[in-house]
Amino acid sequence: MVDERAAQRHASRDHRIAHRVGELTAQLVDASGAPLADREVEVTQTRHAFGFGSTGFELIPHANGEEDASALAEDWLGVFDTATLPFYRGDFEPERGVTRTATIRAAAHWFADRGVRLKGHPLVWHTVKSRWMDELPLDEVKDLVQSRIRREIDDFRGLIGSWDVVNEAVIMPVFENEPDGVPNAISRLARERGRIPLIRDAFAEARAADPDAVLLINDFDLSSAYECLIEGLLEAGVTIDAIGLQTHMHQGYWGEETMLAMVDRFARYGLPLHLTENTLLSGELMPADIVDLNDYQPESWPSTPEGEARQADELVRHYRSLVEHPSVQSITYWGITDKGAWLGAPGGLLRADGSRKPAYDALRQLVRGEWWLSPTRMRTDHDGRVRVSGFLGDYRVTAGAASAAFMIGRAGSDALLAPLVVA
Amino acid sequence: MVDERAAQRHASRDHRIAHRVGELTAQLVDASGAPLADREVEVTQTRHAFGFGSTGFELIPHANGEEDASALAEDWLGVFDTATLPFYRGDFEPERGVTRTATIRAAAHWFADRGVRLKGHPLVWHTVKSRWMDELPLDEVKDLVQSRIRREIDDFRGLIGSWDVVNEAVIMPVFENEPDGVPNAISRLARERGRIPLIRDAFAEARAADPDAVLLINDFDLSSAYECLIEGLLEAGVTIDAIGLQTHMHQGYWGEETMLAMVDRFARYGLPLHLTENTLLSGELMPADIVDLNDYQPESWPSTPEGEARQADELVRHYRSLVEHPSVQSITYWGITDKGAWLGAPGGLLRADGSRKPAYDALRQLVRGEWWLSPTRMRTDHDGRVRVSGFLGDYRVTAGAASAAFMIGRAGSDALLAPLVVA
Numbered sequence: 001m002v003d004e005r006a007a008q009r010h011a012s013r014d015h016r017i018a019h020r021v022g023e024l025t026a027q028l029v030d031a032s033g034a035p036l037a038d039r040e041v042e043v044t045q046t047r048h049a050f051g052f053g054s055t056g057f058e059l060i061p062h063a064n065g066e067e068d069a070s071a072l073a074e075d076w077l078g079v080f081d082t083a084t085l086p087f088y089r090g091d092f093e094p095e096r097g098v099t100r101t102a103t104i105r106a107a108a109h110w111f112a113d114r115g116v117r118l119k120g121h122p123l124v125w126h127t128v129k130s131r132w133m134d135e136l137p138l139d140e141v142k143d144l145v146q147s148r149i150r151r152e153i154d155d156f157r158g159l160i161g162s163w164d165v166v167n168e169a170v171i172m173p174v175f176e177n178e179p180d181g182v183p184n185a186i187s188r189l190a191r192e193r194g195r196i197p198l199i200r201d202a203f204a205e206a207r208a209a210d211p212d213a214v215l216l217i218n219d220f221d222l223s224s225a226y227e228c229l230i231e232g233l234l235e236a237g238v239t240i241d242a243i244g245l246q247t248h249m250h251q252g253y254w255g256e257e258t259m260l261a262m263v264d265r266f267a268r269y270g271l272p273l274h275l276t277e278n279t280l281l282s283g284e285l286m287p288a289d290i291v292d293l294n295d296y297q298p299e300s301w302p303s304t305p306e307g308e309a310r311q312a313d314e315l316v317r318h319y320r321s322l323v324e325h326p327s328v329q330s331i332t333y334w335g336i337t338d339k340g341a342w343l344g345a346p347g348g349l350l351r352a353d354g355s356r357k358p359a360y361d362a363l364r365q366l367v368r369g370e371w372w373l374s375p376t377r378m379r380t381d382h383d384g385r386v387r388v389s390g391f392l393g394d395y396r397v398t399a400g401a402a403s404a405a406f407m408i409g410r411a412g413s414d415a416l417l418a419p420l421v422v423a
Numbered sequence: 424m425v426d427e428r429a430a431q432r433h434a435s436r437d438h439r440i441a442h443r444v445g446e447l448t449a450q451l452v453d454a455s456g457a458p459l460a461d462r463e464v465e466v467t468q469t470r471h472a473f474g475f476g477s478t479g480f481e482l483i484p485h486a487n488g489e490e491d492a493s494a495l496a497e498d499w500l501g502v503f504d505t506a507t508l509p510f511y512r513g514d515f516e517p518e519r520g521v522t523r524t525a526t527i528r529a530a531a532h533w534f535a536d537r538g539v540r541l542k543g544h545p546l547v548w549h550t551v552k553s554r555w556m557d558e559l560p561l562d563e564v565k566d567l568v569q570s571r572i573r574r575e576i577d578d579f580r581g582l583i584g585s586w587d588v589v590n591e592a593v594i595m596p597v598f599e600n601e602p603d604g605v606p607n608a609i610s611r612l613a614r615e616r617g618r619i620p621l622i623r624d625a626f627a628e629a630r631a632a633d634p635d636a637v638l639l640i641n642d643f644d645l646s647s648a649y650e651c652l653i654e655g656l657l658e659a660g661v662t663i664d665a666i667g668l669q670t671h672m673h674q675g676y677w678g679e680e681t682m683l684a685m686v687d688r689f690a691r692y693g694l695p696l697h698l699t700e701n702t703l704l705s706g707e708l709m710p711a712d713i714v715d716l717n718d719y720q721p722e723s724w725p726s727t728p729e730g731e732a733r734q735a736d737e738l739v740r741h742y743r744s745l746v747e748h749p750s751v752q753s754i755t756y757w758g759i760t761d762k763g764a765w766l767g768a769p770g771g772l773l774r775a776d777g778s779r780k781p782a783y784d785a786l787r788q789l790v791r792g793e794w795w796l797s798p799t800r801m802r803t804d805h806d807g808r809v810r811v812s813g814f815l816g817d818y819r820v821t822a823g824a825a826s827a828a829f830m831i832g833r834a835g836s837d838a839l840l841a842p843l844v845v846a
Contacts, residue, residue: 223646225593228651231619235617353678
């Protein structure tokens with residue numbers, strides 16, 4: 001427990017993150033409505049409004065009781081509050097109609113029980129394909145695309161509130177890098193029907209299945225192509241709730257300037273931006289001439305001490321700069337651990353043996369330190385009021401055995417809450 | 424005059440260009456309606472339906488009587504039938520309201536009098552900017568964009584039948600390579616309003632000004648970005664008459680396979696494709712790492728004998744492969760002469776001293792040789808009929824002092840014309 005409010009004061013005074021910080025005065029009352037005057041209480045943040053996310057893939061066996069990964073779970077929950085769960089169709093439905101729904105649902109429950117927000121990724125994608133769809137006629141493919149959107153959203157309603165509806169649509173119709181050389185059905189569909197009709201229909205299906213869900217498109221192509229696609233979708237009347245931007249940096253950190261110039265280009269559509277897939281390596285970088293990252297998977301790709309120091313530094317710079325940008329609403333790190341990491345790359349915050357890299361501690365110090373209100377003792381005034389400032393998010397105030405939850409929902413505001421019943 | 428029909432038979436039998444070749448039977452009659460039976464006549468092609476174009480910039484002084492470039496004019500007309508005339512606003516309207524209309528109109532008349540079709544290029548572009556627009560407020564810029572579209576199309580109606588309405592919209596809103604460091608007004612407008620609204624409004628203005636004009640978008644960015652832009656425009660209901668594809672190959676010929684794969688990607692929208700800006704060098708190639716071609720302008724860039732042999736070979740391969748593709752409707756070579764060529768590059772078909780490179784002769788042999796019906800003697804049958812086959816286009820038949828024009832307008836067809844009055 002921290003008695004000092006130095007960090008909190010620091011945060012609230014930093015104009016670069018003023019849009020992330022709110023301040024409010026709450027009057028605490030007891031069950032009878034009487035103010036809790038001149039009382040010592042404890043206030044603590046319980047979750048960020050900003051999404052500090054990671055993949056939840058690694059904890060699926062643990063959540064299903066298939067292995068004990070308690071230490072990993074503790075480290076995961078010690079930094080992150082938002083998980084991306086896998087819906088790659090080739091894995092999720094390896095045979096037509098045979099799905100991993102139960103397994104993924106158990107994982108979704110595990111996360112939700114711990115206050116973690118969930119995103120499903122992705123509903124439509126050409127990669128990690130269902131081979132059984134390859135040979136089907138396009139009308140059937142189209143029906144299968146629409147019905148799986150409906151099925152997954154129905155099956156996870158109340159658990160998963162956000163979906164990458166269509167992934168990597170820019171390259172989708174012209175994608176040809178098939179591991180097995182067989183053209184996939186989704187690319188065939190996108191080429192035949194066009195990107196916008198495909199996305200429009202997918203979003204319509206998703207929206208009908210859950211009007212409250214946050215629906216994203218998501219892409220690694222951050223060139224003008226994605227801008228053009230987004231402009232086309234907006235002109236076509238497709239309501240996108242957030243724009244997903246992938247920034248796997250296996251070839252090196254781009255630096256704040258390049259990253260923010262990119263973010264600015266997409267911010268001009270006035271939509272929230274989700275940095276959906278972030279990777280920074282703690283080992284050798286991938287050669288710059290690799291175009292499709294999947295084409296580079298060396299036999300051994302170790303994490304190194306110098307790499308780990310660099311990763312920690314870059315991670316802090318990356319998160320700071322993105323949190324400072326008002327359009328960014330979430331950052332999802334692409335995998336907490338090197339164990340089983342994509343491409344075998346040392347992009348985790350934990351080493352393969354589970355030990356913490358410097359990047360883990362650095363990120364935790366930000367997300368649950370500098371940007372976080374740890375349990376803090378305060379004294380109410382003679383009207384039972386306390387003044388709390390901190391990062392936008394969920395909070396709890398405790399007075400003895402009684403407590404109440406509240407939210408700092410608006411930056412810079414000083415709104416008086418209705419009396420908060422602490423009971 | 425050629426008495427042999429070998430080339431013609433050759434062309435009509437080549438299945439790769441079957442979509443370019445038509446065959447028809449015409450009954451020739453005199454002014455009184457009597458068949459010209461058993462008569463010797465001469466048939467000759469006068470123009471291709473396919474647009475074999477080049478820039479007409481080089482002949483503007485000649486057309487205006489400011490210099491005698493008769494030899495250049497003869498070489499130009501010896502190969503090309505379609506000219507692109509310059510409407511770069513920075514040059515066309517260097518001061519607000521002071522335009523080169525009279526000069527360009529004289530050039531347009533000169534070409535039109537010689538049966539040359541015309542395109543205006545471009546009506547909206549961020550490069551070769553009007554500096555006097557740089558500082559104007561966006562609403563005024565928008566008005567100036569719309570009014571210049573209307574003005575130019577009005578002023579050239581009946582002369583210019585085709586317009587590059589918006590040039591390079593993919594990069595337009597994010598373009599920053601300003602020679603003078605001052606942001607241009609068109610990019611500001613595109614960034615603020617979005618590409619699609621800008622293009623939609625520009626096309627609407629152009630369409631209203633001349634409902635019969637062929638309206639193009641045109642771009643050098645042939646990546647997925649352009650696909651996405653086109654898909655967005657089509658979804659937004661913008662009627663594009665043809666898609667312009669720039670293929671300046673200062674860094675080397677792409678080869679048939681790469682070129683046709685690109686063409687296939689854009690052919691899938693079912694619109695005619697115009698290869699609007701083609702360059703092949705007869706000298707050293709530009710280094711592959713140059714991104715904006717404008718960034719490379721060496722002091723001297725000579726045409727070499729080896730380069731000229733290579734250029735001729737590549738030019739023939741390039742034209743053959745594009746003419747074989749059914750979606751391609753025109754090819755415009757970007758400048759017949761090295762004299763005053765863009766970037767000083769040896770991309771012309773004539774050397775700076777006016778002499779012909781091998782590429783000139785090679786292209787002429789195709790366009791006015793293998794693919795062309797030179798004046799050919801034929802004999803009508805006892806009903807006055809002749810059978811003509813050749814590349815789609817305009818033809819003339821002559822019998823003594825009388826003659827008549829006709830057209831082969833449909834590939835592969837064998838339609839009987841109404842009696843053709845040769846008078």
